[in-house]
Amino acid sequence: MAHPDVDEERLLRDMANGSITAFEQFYEKYASLVLHIALRIVKDRMEAEDICHDLFLEVWKKAGQYDPKRGSIEAWLAVKARSRSLDRMRKKQRLSIASEENATLEQASTAAAAEENVLSRLDREVLRQALGKIPPAQARALQGMYYEAKTQRELAANMNRPLGTVKSLIRYGLDNIRKQLSQSGWLESLGGERKHE
Known part of the structure; x- marks a missing residue:
């Protein structure tokens, strides 16, 4: 029995090989899903668009990492979108904490977040x-x-x-x-x- 996401899996394989057309089709099909999930969590359109942009850039770079045995492409993207959105919210919360007892831990996590932010x-x-x-x-x-x-x-x-x-x-x-x-x-x-x- 064929897996329901065979065409999308082919798009991911083509993306891993550098196909711009495959990326366009993949983005057109799934951007609204990712944006909707991110917007529901971060409740800020610009933040949600940044998350969507970053996630699709990551998927383009790492298209070969999708494993169909672990779930559908929608589920894979939804988990990634939810994870990135929650990470963004946690980062915001960490940056807003001003207590002295958390200062050392905060510096370490802020440094990692800052490096990630600079690369992004x-x-x-x-x-x-x-x-x-x-x-x-x-x-x-x-x-x-x-x-x-x-x-x-x-x-x-x-x-x-x-x-x-x-x-x-x-x-x-x-x-x-x-x-x-x-x-x-x-x-x-x-x-x-x-x-x-």
Whole structure:
């Protein structure tokens, strides 16, 4: 009997091999699920969008880690979204604690959280710089889809363009960003990380 997520598993395999089209399809199918879970937990749209962005970037980098024997893709993403959201809430709570008895423990956890935050910001900054180097229509389509969690149909309506054109703008935009990241050596460093995990 075939597993119900066979097509999605193929998308993940294709993503692990660097397919931008597979990533687009995967994102379009699951972004609203991840955003909904994150928003329900953190109750802040911008925080939820950051969590969604970070999670999909992580899934793109580590697409090969999904194990269909452990559950459906929806369940895997839901667990990741819930975990990242709760981590974000715990981090906020830890940062708001001002008691002296927790100062030493707080410094250690804050240092780890700060390092993680710097790396996450670095990823976002590299992507923002790459967005600035591609044609404006492609950049606008990508920003709407990935930073504002808009569907391709919503983007087509907002940009006054046919759906097919918006899909092409996203595909070419992702391809151009991949080229930018490859030229800067950023993708090679991700490939090195993947081999060590």
